[in-house]
Amino acid sequence: MKFVQRQRAALADLLEELGPFAPTKCEGWQTQDLAAHLYVRERRLDALPGIASEFFSGHTERIQNLELHRQGYLPLVQAFREPGWIMRPVDDLVNASEIFIHHEDVLRANGRAQTLTAKEQQHLWPLVKVLARRAQLRHGGRLLLTRTDTGAEHPFGQGNRTVHLTGLPSELLLHLSRREADVEITGERASVEAWRAAITPL
Incomplete structure (x- = not known):
């Protein structure tokens, strides 16, 4: 299993275990907000401008909240277990750092740690x-x-x-x-x- 796949699976397991209201190191975000972010960046092309630019961040936040309320927390986490169509071709290249960093955001906010080989x-x-x-x-x-x-x-x-x-x-x-x-x-x-x-x- 590739590094990005291991980090993705471990983060999904952690999100599922902690539930939607656990803290993260992302300022102002609980685990439900992070789950919505991880979902839309791989599956909602219209959300990407707000991830890359502060100017469109409000639009992206509305999309994240829409998906969270429309689908619910656990379905978003389950969907995250597989790379979405936007990132699938570059999963190993782009997502290795993104997913590792967000995995650490959740681990460290909840008094946990991982040891890398x-x-x-x-x-x-x-x-x-x-x-x-x-x-x-x-x-x-x-x-x-x-x-x-x-x-x-x-x-x-x-x-x-x-x-x-x-x-x-x-x-x-x-x-x-x-x-x-x-x-x-x-x-x-x-x-x-x-x-x-x-x-x-x-």
Whole structure:
């Protein structure tokens, strides 16, 4: 079973177990809101603009609420167990990070945790580098990523005011999606503050 499939199944099991009113790390969302989000991003093409842009977020929120009230929480969770038609062709490429991050959003909000294997950490590393590059371009300075499990390093950008970002790939990915994460950030104060401001949520 692929990483994205394992994360999808585990998240669906967790959502089913906790029910619709459990907390998540997504600000303002309970598990029912997250379930509706996961459903519409894979099955409602008209909801996608509001996921990508704050300008259309109200429209997407209305669609999520409509599906939640029309179908109910558990049917949305059951539907999520299989990738929807929008994301199915790119499930492994696009959903690996999205579903892992939302799985952590629910786990951590409810005092739970998962342990990834070395192979799973390696699977996340390319995704980390993609998000790091996006943030580094916004930041404009030099970034040095370091993995704490293997010691591997990856530099981005140029300049002599380097921001050092260190952690497991899983924690780096959470940090790069603007979640609380077990990472170490070092560098000049202004550079670190600019780095934090450059990160956009997923």
